[in-house]
Amino acid sequence: MARRLVILGSTGSIGVQALDVVDRASDEELRVVGLSAGSAWKELVAQARAHGVRRIVLADPDAAALAAEAWTEGEVLSGPDGLIALITEAECDLVLNGIVGSAGLVPTVATLGEGIDLALANKESLVVGGELVTQLAEATGAQIIPVDSEHSALHQLLADQAPGTVERLILTASGGPFRGRRAAELGEVTIEQALAHPTWAMGGKITIDSATLMNKGLELIEAHHLFGTAYDQIDVVVHPQSIVHSLIQLCDGATLAHLGYPDMRVPISYALNYPERVDVPVAPLDLAALGSLTFEPVDEVTFACLRLAREAARAAGTAPCTLNAANEIAVHAFLAGRLRFLDIAVVIEETLSRVPAARVHSFDSLADADGEARAIAAQLVADRAAA
Ligand SMILES: NC(=O)c1ccc[n+]([C@@H]2O[C@H](COP(=O)([O-])OP(=O)(O)OC[C@H]3O[C@@H](n4cnc5c(N)ncnc54)[C@H](OP(=O)(O)O)[C@@H]3O)[C@@H](O)[C@H]2O)c1
Secondary structure, three states: OOEEEEEEOOOOHHHHHHHHHHHHOOOOOEEEEEEEEOOOHHHHHHHHHHHOOOEEEEOOHHHHHHHHHHOOOOEEEEHHHHHHHHHHHOOOOEEEEOOOOHHHHHHHHHHHHOOOEEEEOOHHHHHHHHHHHHHHHHHHOOOEEEOOHHHHHHHHHHOOOOOOOEEEEEEEEOOOOOOOOOHHHOOOOOHHHHHOOOOOOOOHHHHHHHHHOHHHHHHHHHHHHHHOOOHHHEEEEEOOOOOEEEEEEEOOOOEEEEEOOOOOHHHHHHHHHOOOOOOOOOOOOOHHHHOOOOOEOOOOOOOHHHHHHHHHHHHOOOHHHHHHHHHHHHHHHHHOOOOOOOHHHHHHHHHHHHOOOOOOOOHHHHHHHHHHHHHHHHHHHHHHHHO
């Protein structure tokens, strides 16, 4: 029986690569039964036609209306309610959440709440609602299989390690396009320079997060929730080649690493087929051709976003939600040319200082913190644009 799969964010970088993985599988292995996007309705309809999908969701109601007019072979839903209906009514075995930003939290909760396994690329779900999300998965027995390459590597490295034997997790960071630079050299960087990631081709938001190192901060929080590891047992090391995806250190002095060329189809395939493994058309790793792999400490003075993420992680409660919301507003403003690169961290730090961390009682308290942080961050962006 084919595994029935819903792909959320199918028009994005992760979504398109996931469809490529599905295209290479046989119909008996993987079958797509639902797709979603934000507003790119033409691309979504083309994907639905190509994969014989009968139900799609667009977050944007205007885009949904246009899709419904143009595509009469199936049903078009819209908004968060549409996503929930798609997930809960598709009789699917697995949902791949490739939505960008905290908009991914609602479908993550809907998936796990139904006891459906989740292939999770949307790290923001765990940053914003980590405790509640993991509790929900435990309660329903649904599995979260990470798609982020570092966490996919950790998922594989940690499998079968006896309790109490793992002492540290080490996440690698490429360092992004501005590795080695000081803050004084980053005042005038352009959007194009920040989008020029040295090793990974990804969507705009995560690429800017990689340039500020906020991405590694979000991944630190993601790793904490996925693997139940204390923050002081998770390290970050800069590794410009992005060949080593993560490492674990064990109590007997052994360090295990996961290596491979940077290609997201590898962790996507792992998550979609777990616990099976299938062929992925990537070149076998040639260490002799690579010659050397290098590592260096991370510069948290220049890349203040990683420090801010660590601080929010330790503050816990709603602080990571506030961090994430302020980051989304600031990155969006940077990509729109309304905020300077170094001011991304300034806006986040100021928002965190104005929104005290509170206990998380429910998903509603997260929505409140998210809304408050977004309003403050947007005002801070506007103030800086006017100055
Ligand atoms: N790209 C990577 O290699 C990579 C690696 C590791 C982790 N991730 C994580 O995976 C997630 C997706 O990243 P990406 O690079 O694939 O992003 P992306 O290329 O920007 O794609 C985002 C997808 O989400 C949809 N979307 C945007 N806003 C939405 C909303 N409000 N509601 C519902 N759907 C919405 C987009 O639709 P439209 O096309 O209509 O805008 C698109 O399909 C992020 O959390 C990222 O951190 C990505």
